Amino acid sequence: MRDLTLKCWAHAVLLVVLLLISLRPALAQEALRLATLEPSVNREALEAEKAAGRHKLGVLLDRPGKESIQLIRVDPEVVRKSTNRLSVLLPGGRAVEFKLRNYKGHESDEVGSRAEAALKYTPADYWFGDASSDVKDGHFNAANFIFLARRGDSLRGRVVVEGKLYVLEDVGNGQHGLMQVDMAAAPPCLVLENEPAVQEHATKAVASKSISKAKPSISVLLVSTRKTNTMEPSAMIVLRDELEWFNEMTNQGDGVSLKLTVAHMTASNAADSIFHHNDKILLDFTDAETEATKEVARLRKQHAADVVIVGAYWVDKKEVTYDEAEKDNAFYVFNIKSPEYFLHGFGHLMGINHVWKPGGPEYVPPYQFGFISPTYEGKRYASIGYDPKDCTGNCEYIYRWSDPGVTYLGVRFGDDHSHEKRRLNERAVVISNFY
Numbered sequence: 001m002r003d004l005t006l007k008c009w010a011h012a013v014l015l016v017v018l019l020l021i022s023l024r025p026a027l028a029q030e031a032l033r034l035a036t037l038e039p040s041v042n043r044e045a046l047e048a049e050k051a052a053g054r055h056k057l058g059v060l061l062d063r064p065g066k067e068s069i070q071l072i073r074v075d076p077e078v079v080r081k082s083t084n085r086l087s088v089l090l091p092g093g094r095a096v097e098f099k100l101r102n103y104k105g106h107e108s109d110e111v112g113s114r115a116e117a118a119l120k121y122t123p124a125d126y127w128f129g130d131a132s133s134d135v136k137d138g139h140f141n142a143a144n145f146i147f148l149a150r151r152g153d154s155l156r157g158r159v160v161v162e163g164k165l166y167v168l169e170d171v172g173n174g175q176h177g178l179m180q181v182d183m184a185a186a187p188p189c190l191v192l193e194n195e196p197a198v199q200e201h202a203t204k205a206v207a208s209k210s211i212s213k214a215k216p217s218i219s220v221l222l223v224s225t226r227k228t229n230t231m232e233p234s235a236m237i238v239l240r241d242e243l244e245w246f247n248e249m250t251n252q253g254d255g256v257s258l259k260l261t262v263a264h265m266t267a268s269n270a271a272d273s274i275f276h277h278n279d280k281i282l283l284d285f286t287d288a289e290t291e292a293t294k295e296v297a298r299l300r301k302q303h304a305a306d307v308v309i310v311g312a313y314w315v316d317k318k319e320v321t322y323d324e325a326e327k328d329n330a331f332y333v334f335n336i337k338s339p340e341y342f343l344h345g346f347g348h349l350m351g352i353n354h355v356w357k358p359g360g361p362e363y364v365p366p367y368q369f370g371f372i373s374p375t376y377e378g379k380r381y382a383s384i385g386y387d388p389k390d391c392t393g394n395c396e397y398i399y400r401w402s403d404p405g406v407t408y409l410g411v412r413f414g415d416d417h418s419h420e421k422r423r424l425n426e427r428a429v430v431i432s433n434f435y
C-alpha cells in the first residue's frame with residue numbers, strides 16, 4: 001500500500017517535471033525575428049524599377065530626402081499578441097531587440113464600421129514595444145522603440161534607435177523597405193496665426209475651464225481627398241496608423257493625459273492639386289468654400305468632431321494648421337508623404353511653439369515652447385515640440401514632451417518656457433469641449 005502511494009507520488013513529480021520542461025520555451029521566449037535583409041540595391045536601381053512599373057516603391061522614393069533604402073523580407077506572423085520580444089535587423093546588419101508594451105488587435109477596433117463604402121480603409125493589428133532602458137524600470141524608452149501595423153501580409157511601421165528614425169513600408173513583390181529618415185531634411189512647418197478675435201476668445205476659454213482628472217478625449221473627423229483616397233497606402237490607412245501612434249506616445253504614464261478618438265472617416269471630393277496646395281487646402285476647409293468642404297463641415301457637426309484632419313498630397317510642409325486652434329479653425333492638413341511628423345505637427349494645433357528665444361515676445365502662458373537642452377557630455381537633447389529640422393549635429397531628438405520636473409539621462413528636460421506636458425493637458429480639456 002505504502003509502495004503504491006510512493007509510486008503515485010513519484011509519477012506525479014515526474015509529470016510536473018516533464019510539464020515544466022515542456023513549458024520552458026514558452027516562459028523564456030526567444031526574440032522572434034521581424035525580417036531578413038535582402039541584398040542591397042542602390043537608390044538609382046530602385047528608381048529605375050519604379051519607372052518600369054513597380055509603383056509601390058513610390059511610398060519610400062517619393063518622400064522628401066534622398067536616403068538609401070534597405071529591402072527586407074518580413075515575417076508578418078510575428079506581429080501578434082503572443083510575441084513578447086522582437087528582434088529587428090537594421091541596415092548594415094545590427095540587431096536590436098524590443099519587448100512588447102502594448103498590442104491592439106483589430107477585433108477591438110470598432111472604427112471600421114464607421115467608414116463609408118467609398119473609403120479605402122482596412123483596420124490593422126498594432127504591436128508597440130521598446131528596448132530595455134537605462135531609465136527607471138517600467139518607464140517608456142523614448143530613444144529606442146518600435147511601432148508596427150499589420151494588415152494581412154503587409155506591414156507599416158517605424159523603428160527608433162538611439163533617436164534615429166527608420167520607416168518601414170510595403171514596397172510590393174513580397175518585399176518591404178526600411179529607410180532612415182534624415183530629420184534635418186524635414187520640410188518646414190506652416191502654422192497660421194489665429195485672428196486677434198479668435199485669440200481673445202481662446203484666452204477666455206482657457207481661464208474658464210477647470211482641469212479635470214479624467215483623460216480628455218479629442219474626437220476627430222478623418223478626411224481624405226480625391227487624390228489621397230486612391231493612393232497606396234490610402235490616406236485613411238496612414239492617418240489611422242498615425243493616430244494610433246500618437247495615442248501610444250501620449251499615454252506612457254509620464255504625465256500627458258489625452259487621447260484622439262475617431263468620430264467618423266470620410267472620402268471627400270475636396271481639391272488637392274498643384275494649383276490648390278498647402279494653405280489653400282486649409283482655408284478651403286476652414287471657410288467651407290466649396291460643395292466638398294461644406295459637406296465636411298456638415299459631417300463635423302453631425303458627428304460632433306472637435307478637430308478635422310485632412311490627409312493631403314499637395315503639401316510640401318510638415319503640416320498646415322493654426323497655432324492654438326479654436327473651434328472655428330480646428331483644422332489640420334496632414335502631409336501624407338511625411339506622416340511621422342504628425343506628433344510634432346498636432347502639437348502646433350494644440351498650442352505648442354518651436355522654441356523660446358531670449359528677448360522674444362511674451363507668450364501667455366509662457367511654458368508653451370519646445371525644449372532644447374544645454375550641451376551635456378557633448379550632446380543636446382530636444383523635445384517633440386522643438387523643430388526636428390533644427391536638431392542637427394550633436395543634437396538628439398527625444399520622442400518625449402518636456403517637463404521641468406523630470407530629468408532625462410541626467411538633463412533637466414524642460415524649463416520655465418518649456419513644459420509641453422502641462423500645455424497639452426490644459427489645451428486638451430479646451431479642445432475636447434469644442435463639441
Ligand SMILES: [Zn+2]
Nearest residue numbers: 189344354387
Ligand atoms: Zn513645427
